[in-house]
Amino acid sequence: MILQGAVVNFLGDSITEGVGASCVENRFPDVMAREFGLKKANNYGVSGSRIARQVVVTQEPYDRDFCMRFSEMDADADAVVVFGGTNDYGHGEAPLGQPGDFTPATFWGACRYLMDGLLTRYPGKPVVIVTPLRRLNETDPGGDGTGRKLNAFVPLNAYREILMQSAFEYSLPVLDLYATSGIQPENPEILRRLLPDGLHPSDAGHALIARRIGAFLQQL
16 A cells, blocks of 8 residues: 555544653654555544443543444545544443354454444445554453453453454454554563653554554555
8 A cells, every 4th residue: 555645544542642742743543644645544543442332331531432433434535544442441231242243242242343334335446454562451351440340351362352353354454453563561671761651662662563564554
């Protein structure tokens, strides 16, 4: 894919929104726009949001899941990057469900519903699925301990695997940052430099993500 002059939609959570970056210009979509010459990086990141529909849906922005929001994105964009799942692990109350689900109310179903919807909305255009970054305490049975959590004893990697299997079903390319980003917060130096709170990237972390996503899109 030629990125120079392209419009890319970024659908995500707090990392896409830019939490951890020192300013708007240092968010990974903005860094990517500068370094790869994008015409526009549309940022659809909402802090705390999840891919799957929650059992209790409030009026808070974070309860507007990815399945609610993807149809609101720029329909004329040249590519879409979906980067989520960490909050489904951290404080999601939607059940995992089964591989055949097609409902936003389970994580399996939400992944399939979202990917099918994106293929329909952006036929023939790159739709990239990005797996969650590693995070501190990613096998904690209580998630991050900050909110409603239903799927106790389900580690972050289980959500990653469902994302990857769903993307395989829909023939969507996957950038597996969980496995290949080099961001492992159990390493003290990585934690200090790239992921200071164990979840959100620093400016250096955002820059690294921008480079990885940009290079991946160029190969498509």
